[in-house]
Amino acid sequence: MTQSSKSRQRIQTRIPGLAVQPIGLKVNPKRHFDPGGVPAIQTHLAKRLCRLSVPDQVGTLREQLGGKGMFLQRMKDAGLNVPPFKCVTTQVVNALEQHPLNPRSLARYLPDIAYEPGAQASLAHIKEYLNTLSSSDVKRTGVLKGLAEFIASDDFYQQIKESEAAQQIRDLRHQLDKPSLSKPVIVRSSGINEDNYGDAQAGKYLSLVQEEDDVLRTCLKVTASGYHPEVCPAGVPQPMALIIQECIDCQYGGVIMSFKSFRDGTIGVEFTRGQPRGVVAGRSGNTPHRIDISDQEGPDSYQYFPGTISSHFVLRKSTNGYSETRIENADTHKDDVSHIVNDKMVSDIRKMVTTLESLLLCPVDAEFAINPEGVPFLLQVRPVTQLSGDMDFTMPMPKETIAIGAGVSEGFCTGSLWLARRPEADSMPDGAIVVADHIEDWMLEPEFLKRVGGFVIAKGGFNAHVAILMKQEQKTLMLAGDQFQAVSVQAGQQATLVCACFNDEPGAFIVAGDLSGKLASCRKLSSAVPDVSLAKAVPSRDDLSFPEGTFLEVASGFK
Incomplete structure (x- = not known):
C-alpha cells in the first residue's frame, strides 16, 4: 500500500447534527512508517x-489460543497494559466436546438425530455427522441451532461439570483472584479464525461478564455462540479457545x-x-x-x-x-x-x-x-x-439532495426508501435503502442483509462492529445525524445513496431518483487506487514473530 503526501492529508468530515x-x-501527518520512498503499487486493491x-x-499460538488469545499474549509480551487474563486453550474446549453424553438428553435439541441403543454421543461425534451433510442440506441449520441451545443449557452443564476440563477452567478463573477478593471477569470467544487477517468476524461471537457463581456456565454460553449457523459458513463450527479476562x-x-x-x-x-x-x-x-x-x-x-x-x-x-x-x-x-x-x-x-x-x-x-x-x-x-478504497467520481456532489451525511461504509445504491419495521421485514422490497434510527440485531440477520441495498441511520459510529460488517458485506451506510428526519419523510420514494469521494473530497448524500447511470459514467479510475471500494489484508501466516532487530514498515506489508 502506498500513500503519497497529498493522499495522506487529513480530510475533515463533519458529522451532521454534531457540534465540533x-x-x-x-x-500532512507523517507516520513513523510512512512509505514515502516506496514506488506506487499497481496491483488491484481487491x-x-x-x-x-x-x-x-511455526504458527502454533493461534491454534492453541485462538485469534483473540494470540494477540492478547503478544500485547502482554510487548509490555502493553492489558488486564490480567487466562486462556482456556482449544485443547481444553476440545476435551469438553469429546466428553461422553447421554443420548436421551439430546433428543429435545436434536429431534432429527436418532441414536441406537449403546451408541456413543458427544459434541465431537455430532460435528463429524455435520461433515457428512452437503453444504445445501437444510438439516445443517437445524442441527447447529439445536447444538447451540444444548451447549448453553443446564442439561449440558450437569453432564460435564465434574469433568477434568471443567475443573481446569475453574482453576484458571481462580488464578485471577487476589487473596480475599474475587475480581469480576469477562469471558471472550477466541476462535482460531477469529480476529483474522482478511476476515475479522467482528461481533459474531459472544463476550459475557460472569454473572453465575460457576464460570463454567458463562464459558458454555460463549462457546455456544460459535455454533450458531450464521457463524458456520462451512457448516461445521471452527475450533475455539476462550479468554477469561479481568473485567475493568x-x-x-x-x-x-x-x-x-x-x-x-x-x-x-x-x-x-x-x-x-x-x-x-x-x-x-x-x-x-x-x-x-x-x-x-x-x-x-x-x-x-x-x-x-x-x-x-x-x-x-x-x-x-x-x-x-x-x-x-x-x-x-x-x-x-x-x-x-x-x-x-x-x-x-x-x-x-x-x-x-x-x-x-x-x-x-x-x-x-x-x-x-x-x-x-x-x-x-x-x-x-x-x-475504504477511495471510490472517486469526477463530479461534484449534487446541489439538490434529500440529505447530506457522513459515509461509514463506502459505495452507492439505488432503491426504495424503506422505514425499518421488524414485523414488516419480509415485505421489504429487494435492494431497498433501509432508514432506521440505528442498526438493530434483526437487520443483521444474513437473509435480511442480503436483500438490503444500503442503510441510512440517525445514530451510530465509524468504529463499531456494525461498521466493520457493512464494509465486509459491501453495504453502503450513511450516518445522517440531524438530517435523518428529512430522509424518513420520503419513505417509499426511489432514491440513490452514495458514500464516496467527489473530485478527491469525501462526501455522503442521498438524492431523489436514480443517479446510478451518471455515477457509473463519472467513475474515476486511478492507477494507484483502482476501481474497487474495499480491500482485504490477508496474512502470509498467523504467528507474527520476527527476528530481533528486523525493521518492518506497516504500510509496506500491503503489496
Whole structure:
C-alpha cells in the first residue's frame, strides 16, 4: 500500500447534527512508517495481500489460543497494559466436546438425530455427522441451532461439570483472584479464525461478564455462540479457545481505529462513559464521542467531536457475580466529556497505536478502557481487514439532495426508501435503502442483509462492529445525524445513496431518483487506487514473530 503526501492529508468530515469543538489539527501527518520512498503499487486493491518478507515460523499460538488469545499474549509480551487474563486453550474446549453424553438428553435439541441403543454421543461425534451433510442440506441449520441451545443449557452443564476440563477452567478463573477478593471477569470467544487477517468476524461471537457463581456456565454460553449457523459458513463450527479476562470497571471505554482509509491515516477514537459495550457493537442507539488524532505530537494535533449518548453500561455486582447494566440517559446532550480529552490522553493513545501497528504490521482496531484512576488498558486488538478504497467520481456532489451525511461504509445504491419495521421485514422490497434510527440485531440477520441495498441511520459510529460488517458485506451506510428526519419523510420514494469521494473530497448524500447511470459514467479510475471500494489484508501466516532487530514498515506489508 502506498500513500503519497497529498493522499495522506487529513480530510475533515463533519458529522451532521454534531457540534465540533476543534482543538486544532495538523495536516500532512507523517507516520513513523510512512512509505514515502516506496514506488506506487499497481496491483488491484481487491488482490492486495498483507505478505511479509520475513522467514516463516511455526504458527502454533493461534491454534492453541485462538485469534483473540494470540494477540492478547503478544500485547502482554510487548509490555502493553492489558488486564490480567487466562486462556482456556482449544485443547481444553476440545476435551469438553469429546466428553461422553447421554443420548436421551439430546433428543429435545436434536429431534432429527436418532441414536441406537449403546451408541456413543458427544459434541465431537455430532460435528463429524455435520461433515457428512452437503453444504445445501437444510438439516445443517437445524442441527447447529439445536447444538447451540444444548451447549448453553443446564442439561449440558450437569453432564460435564465434574469433568477434568471443567475443573481446569475453574482453576484458571481462580488464578485471577487476589487473596480475599474475587475480581469480576469477562469471558471472550477466541476462535482460531477469529480476529483474522482478511476476515475479522467482528461481533459474531459472544463476550459475557460472569454473572453465575460457576464460570463454567458463562464459558458454555460463549462457546455456544460459535455454533450458531450464521457463524458456520462451512457448516461445521471452527475450533475455539476462550479468554477469561479481568473485567475493568470503566470510567470510559471504546474503540480505536488506526486508519480511516487508504488516503487518511488519522487515528479515530470513539468512546462513552462506562463500559466499552456502549460503543463496540454499534447497536445501542449511540453516536459515540469521537477524537480524531493526527500522527504528530503536539497540542494542535487532535479534534474532539461530542456525541449523542442515549445510554451507557456500568459494571455492577449481582447476586453471584457481576453484570453490565444499561443506564438510560435522560438528556443525551448533557453527557459532556470534553474535560478528559487532553494532551496526555492523546499521546498515550498515539503510542499504543504505534506499538500495536508494529506488532500486527497493519492498521489496527483496538478496544480500550480507562479505569476510575485514569489508567488506560487495552482489552483486545484485531487487524483492520477493510479500508475504504477511495471510490472517486469526477463530479461534484449534487446541489439538490434529500440529505447530506457522513459515509461509514463506502459505495452507492439505488432503491426504495424503506422505514425499518421488524414485523414488516419480509415485505421489504429487494435492494431497498433501509432508514432506521440505528442498526438493530434483526437487520443483521444474513437473509435480511442480503436483500438490503444500503442503510441510512440517525445514530451510530465509524468504529463499531456494525461498521466493520457493512464494509465486509459491501453495504453502503450513511450516518445522517440531524438530517435523518428529512430522509424518513420520503419513505417509499426511489432514491440513490452514495458514500464516496467527489473530485478527491469525501462526501455522503442521498438524492431523489436514480443517479446510478451518471455515477457509473463519472467513475474515476486511478492507477494507484483502482476501481474497487474495499480491500482485504490477508496474512502470509498467523504467528507474527520476527527476528530481533528486523525493521518492518506497516504500510509496506500491503503489496
